Amino acid sequence: MPRRRIGFAYRFAAVICKPPLVVLLKRDWRGMENIPAEGGFITAVNHNSHIDPFAYAHFQYNTGRVPRFLAKSGLFNKGFVGAMMRGTGQIPVYRESTDALSAFRAAIDAVQRGECVAFYPEGTLTRDPDGWPMTGKTGAARVALQTRCPVVPVAQWGANEVLPPYAGRPRLFPRKTHRVLAGPPVDLDRFYGREMTPELLKEATEVIMAAITRHLEEIRGEKAPAVPYDPQRERVEQRRKTRAQAQTRRKGYGGRSVRGPAEHGPSERRQSAHGAPADGAQAGPQYQEGRHQERQNEQRRAGKRAAAREEGLNT
Numbered sequence: 001m002p003r004r005r006i007g008f009a010y011r012f013a014a015v016i017c018k019p020p021l022v023v024l025l026k027r028d029w030r031g032m033e034n035i036p037a038e039g040g041f042i043t044a045v046n047h048n049s050h051i052d053p054f055a056y057a058h059f060q061y062n063t064g065r066v067p068r069f070l071a072k073s074g075l076f077n078k079g080f081v082g083a084m085m086r087g088t089g090q091i092p093v094y095r096e097s098t099d100a101l102s103a104f105r106a107a108i109d110a111v112q113r114g115e116c117v118a119f120y121p122e123g124t125l126t127r128d129p130d131g132w133p134m135t136g137k138t139g140a141a142r143v144a145l146q147t148r149c150p151v152v153p154v155a156q157w158g159a160n161e162v163l164p165p166y167a168g169r170p171r172l173f174p175r176k177t178h179r180v181l182a183g184p185p186v187d188l189d190r191f192y193g194r195e196m197t198p199e200l201l202k203e204a205t206e207v208i209m210a211a212i213t214r215h216l217e218e219i220r221g222e223k224a225p226a227v228p229y230d231p232q233r234e235r236v237e238q239r240r241k242t243r244a245q246a247q248t249r250r251k252g253y254g255g256r257s258v259r260g261p262a263e264h265g266p267s268e269r270r271q272s273a274h275g276a277p278a279d280g281a282q283a284g285p286q287y288q289e290g291r292h293q294e295r296q297n298e299q300r301r302a303g304k305r306a307a308a309r310e311e312g313l314n315t
Contacts, residue, residue, distance in 0.1 A: 006066050009087030014061055021058050025158060026175055031182030031215075034152055035063045040111035041150040043067060043182070044140050044208050046133045046216060047120040052159035059156075059180045060116070067118035068110055070139075091117060093139075104143050111147045119143075121209060125165040128229035131157075133213050135230045141188075141204035145196060150185035151208060155215035181215045 035043075045056055053069060060067045066089075073092035076082045091106045107117050121136030128134055144151045158178035163170045191204045213224045 010066055017054055026177040028177050028179040029059050032063050034182045034184050035065050040114045041116055042144055043118045043152045043154050044121050045154040046212050047122050048126050048131050048160040049163050051163050055159040055178045065116045068115050069118050107143050111149045132224045135228050136205045136209040138201040138205050141201050152185055153211035154182045155212050155219055156180045157219050179219045181219050183215050186211050
């Protein structure tokens with residue numbers, strides 16, 4: 001299958017983007033020989049900086065096989081941005097589709113036309129504290145199994161040292177090195193011809209993510225965590241901690257149930273505002289101590305007012 005020409009819009013974008021990238025980043029690029037010269041294929045890339053799509057596109061542009069990135073379909077209708085997205089052949093993802101395969105229909109079509117489709121399987125910037133790849137989403141595996149195209153795992157490191165994920169300011173000096181390692185295609189043969197169940201897609205995605213992580217270990221010269229960071233698991237753990245903290249607060253109020261303002265009725269909220277127990281339960285020790293301190297303060301204020309009146313009568 002022949003490869004598609006780069007096209008004027010992509011070359012124009014390269015003329016604009018390449019000079020600042022050359023100035024900003026040194027390059028240590030390996031594995032270009034693993035990028036297929038012909039036919040459609042997928043690259044699966046880790047994502048650790050808002051600028052790494054530009055740095056990675058520079059790498060692959062130099063191989064002669066330009067990447068077509070996936071983006072939300074709504075961006076393709078937004079003025080100049082939309083015109084550039086369409087002109088450079090980027091690929092819309094139809095997230096509003098109820099059919100998962102239909103959401104990636106444009107990516108499947110692009111691969112079948114002989115394009116390279118670049119996936120960020122994590123779906124967003126990594127949230128791993130040390131920048132390792134997280135668990136992946138199944139889009140890349142879904143398209144790969146549907147088209148049986150090669151999946152090239154790519155690890156990159158360096159753009160995140162210029163602009164760390166979720167950071168506000170770039171770190172331009174000293175000049176950083178953008179390191180890229182593209183590996184040989186991932187072996188997915190054992191998944192072909194089987195029903196695309198969620199379990200199968202998850203397993204194929206884990207194989208792809210493991211390959212990316214191995215290459216990143218080679219780039220960084222250190223081992224990744226045995227279990228990748230899972231945002232969903234972290235959210236569940238955070239909810240568990242929140243519930244545990246709420247239970248601890250209840251115990252601190254003498255064992256009575258403590259509810260937030262939104263959970264009380266209007267009369268209960270008025271009582272809570274004056275410090276009385278909102279549910280009529282017996283006051284705990286913290287509440288009793290606060291009331292004692294409040295009575296002492298009131299006595300001091302009454303004494304000062306009486307002294308002031310007496311002074312006024314004597315003048």
